[in-house]
Amino acid sequence: MTYIDAPSTERPPAARRRTWTSARVTGLVLMMLWAALGLSIVYMLVVGYDPEKVTKYGPRILSGIWVTVKLVAMSIVLGALISIPVVIGRLSHNPIIGGIAFGYSYFFRGTPLLAQTFLVYYGAGQFTDVLKAAGLWVFFRDAYFCAVFTFSLNTAAYQAEILAGAIRAVPSGQWQAADALGLRPFTTMFKVILPQALITALRPYGNEVILMIKGSAIASIITVLDLMGQTRYAFSKTYDLQIYIWAAVIYLLTVEVLRRLWEMMERRLTRHLRR
Amino acid sequence: MANYMELLAFGDSGWGDELAHGVLVTVTLALATLPLGLLIGFLIAVAKNSSEPLLRNAAHVYTTIFRGLPELLTLFLIYYGGQMAMSALWRLLFGHPFEVNSYLAGMIALALMFSSYASEVFLSAFKGITVGQYEGAYALGLSRFRTMLLIILPQLVRLALPGLSNLWLILLKDTSLVSVIGLTDLLRNTNIAVGVTKQAFFFFFVACSLYLVMSIISSVGLRRVSAWAERGQGRH
Numbered sequence: 001m002t003y004i005d006a007p008s009t010e011r012p013p014a015a016r017r018r019t020w021t022s023a024r025v026t027g028l029v030l031m032m033l034w035a036a037l038g039l040s041i042v043y044m045l046v047v048g049y050d051p052e053k054v055t056k057y058g059p060r061i062l063s064g065i066w067v068t069v070k071l072v073a074m075s076i077v078l079g080a081l082i083s084i085p086v087v088i089g090r091l092s093h094n095p096i097i098g099g100i101a102f103g104y105s106y107f108f109r110g111t112p113l114l115a116q117t118f119l120v121y122y123g124a125g126q127f128t129d130v131l132k133a134a135g136l137w138v139f140f141r142d143a144y145f146c147a148v149f150t151f152s153l154n155t156a157a158y159q160a161e162i163l164a165g166a167i168r169a170v171p172s173g174q175w176q177a178a179d180a181l182g183l184r185p186f187t188t189m190f191k192v193i194l195p196q197a198l199i200t201a202l203r204p205y206g207n208e209v210i211l212m213i214k215g216s217a218i219a220s221i222i223t224v225l226d227l228m229g230q231t232r233y234a235f236s237k238t239y240d241l242q243i244y245i246w247a248a249v250i251y252l253l254t255v256e257v258l259r260r261l262w263e264m265m266e267r268r269l270t271r272h273l274r275r
Numbered sequence: 276m277a278n279y280m281e282l283l284a285f286g287d288s289g290w291g292d293e294l295a296h297g298v299l300v301t302v303t304l305a306l307a308t309l310p311l312g313l314l315i316g317f318l319i320a321v322a323k324n325s326s327e328p329l330l331r332n333a334a335h336v337y338t339t340i341f342r343g344l345p346e347l348l349t350l351f352l353i354y355y356g357g358q359m360a361m362s363a364l365w366r367l368l369f370g371h372p373f374e375v376n377s378y379l380a381g382m383i384a385l386a387l388m389f390s391s392y393a394s395e396v397f398l399s400a401f402k403g404i405t406v407g408q409y410e411g412a413y414a415l416g417l418s419r420f421r422t423m424l425l426i427i428l429p430q431l432v433r434l435a436l437p438g439l440s441n442l443w444l445i446l447l448k449d450t451s452l453v454s455v456i457g458l459t460d461l462l463r464n465t466n467i468a469v470g471v472t473k474q475a476f477f478f479f480f481v482a483c484s485l486y487l488v489m490s491i492i493s494s495v496g497l498r499r500v501s502a503w504a505e506r507g508q509g510r511h
Binding site for chain 2: 021023024026027028030031033034106107110111112113114115116118119122123124125126127213214215216217218220221228231232235241244245247248251252255256259
């Protein structure tokens with residue numbers, strides 16, 4: 001058994017030369033197609049650059065971005081607040097409360113957001129007298145508020161499912177241990193269960209924010225002038241496809257930056273779980 | 276109450292037949308998109324699973340684009356962009372413009388979105404299949420194509436089914452967006468009914484309920500498919 005101790009005189013194997021496999025050719029062709037598409041879009045944006053249109057519609061697009069940001073931020077925050085009672089209902093052992101929470105969540109997750117938005121915005125018009133008497137008409141006659149209202153209810157259903165699922169995923173031993181330590185239910189929830197559940201929920205929450213940004217484009221259909229709404233307006237005036245391309249670039253960048261940021265945040269927050 | 280039943284009657288007086296036709300369009304659109312989306316999604320997943328970095332990157336660009344764009348924007352880009360491109364091409368070839376079919380535009384846009392999500396589902400299903408399966412197939416002398424078809428795909432279906440079921444339910448809901456480019460699906464016909472009768476809340480509520488019924492039926496069906504796919508797993 002001498003060869004075990006003997007230092008290896010063999011050189012490491014030479015790196016295998018990359019050959020032109022069919023996968024590589026396909027990959028190259030596809031990458032060239034993407035590059036061609038990207039370059040032609042850049043070309044289109046450069047050649048079609050029209051200072052008149054930019055001064056005319058640029059500010060509108062910027063205000064549209066701001067409306068989209070406000071719309072999404074308000075919906076997510078309000079949705080998070082609304083989701084709290086829904087989560088309590090979803091986790092409750094009472095069949096009536098649980099049933100109501102399940103029904104709420106099933107309705108908003110099982111129907112299209114567009115149909116819900118129509119239901120609120122146009123449906124409210126049918127109850128003008130009642131709403132006027134209740135002083136709510138100012139709220140419901142405004143497309144923007146209707147969009148915030150619908151999106152909040154919609155995202156609340158999704159957020160409730162995310163949070164309820166994350167709480168259920170915390171092992172029951174954690175509840176029992178907190179109980180054995182004599183912690184009150186309130187303390188158990190906020191100091192033991194939620195910190196663990198929120199880490200599980202982090203990724204789905206990020207996905208929900210992204211879905212909301214994309215979904216908020218629907219508000220443009222009920223005449224809200226968000227980024228999509230301003231884009232549609234500008235397109236209807238100019239018939240210039242560039243405007244849609246710009247909107248696509250803005251949405252894509254927003255979503256991609258947010259996704260990267262969320263990944264960084266997740267890596268930072270779960271650093272104690274990595275081995 | 277009787278008034279509302281009249282509104283939903285089939286025939287000239289009510290809107291029942293229009294809504295039923297809308298449901299049919301919605302369901303057929305989703306069903307027509309499904310195989311296209313599954314096929315593209317599967318191919319993209321195979322590309323992402325490749326050892327060739329160029330192919331992987333090309334596939335990732337696809338997913339990044341179509342997962343990042345709002346559904347509505349993708350639809351408009353395909354519809355108006357396709358309209359402009361095809362019209363220019365047609366005018367060049369035949370001397371007259373071309374009318375892009377909203378059904379086809381909707382189908383393509385939905386397939387692009389569906390496939391980019393489906394590719395992620397397939398990719399994680401691929402990760403659930405151990406190397407031993409490939410090695411076993413290689414030892415048996417199966418070609419790469421037959422390995423995929425006979426060994427990997429049957430297992431992939433089982434692993435990918437829960438994710439794909441979710442995507443189907445999302446697809447069913449996303450078809451409603453096609454009403455915006457004029458396809459007479461359920462939501463579009465509901466809009467027409469509302470325009471005539473002014474019973475907005477009632478009709479949109481009916482439309483929402485019909486979407487719910489479609490999801491419930493899908494869920495029941497998908498549970499059966501899942502039981503079928505899991506039949507070899509010894510638990511039901």
